[in-house]
Amino acid sequence: MATRLVGLPAPNFEMESTKNLETLDEKVKLSDYEGKWLLLFFYPLDFTFVCPTEITALSDRYEEFQDLDCDIIGVSTDSKFSHRAWINTPRDENGLGDIKYPLGADTTHKVARDYGVLLEDEGIALRGLFIIDPEGVVRYQVVTDNNVGRSVDETLRVLQALQTGGLCPSDWKPGQKTL
Secondary structure (H helix, E strand, O other): OOOOOOOOEOOOOEEEEOOOOOOOOOEEEHHHHOOOEEEEEEOOOOOOOOHHHHHHHHHHOHHHHHHOOEEEEEEEOOOHHHHHHHHOOOHHHOOOOOOOOOEEEOOOOHHHHHOOOEEOOOOEEOEEEEEEOOOOEEEEEEEEOOOOOOOHHHHHHHHHHHHHOOOOOOOOOOOOOOO
């Protein structure tokens, strides 16, 4: 059953993460991001083929999100140990290499379930992307088939459109007038 979260408070979460890659003892939680924009995205599995293209593309453009006062968390149902192994694997060997934001380990499946992206029978998440405003309200959500990666350009455009506070027409781009 589809879950609409846009306009509602973001479901709270706390999960293990790669925030401290060496010790793996630092959790990520929604309250850590109060007062900032947050891009929370879900992907199906570590060590797959489409996922690293999205994760590394977001990391490569992380500073652009930071310039917009937005942080990023990637989430899958894999363990923090699997995440660390994937990060420690070079990009040319289907790994992530060094990335600039943490990966959350939703091993209980609670976060993916709360955000409406869990494939219960497989125990993995669909590709869900949520933009949460500084007050903790979901302002954008998109869920796609696991075979298709998401666009960083479009995600940045939507974030910038949301931050205008105005009405942005189709294909609006930063610097253009709102309605």
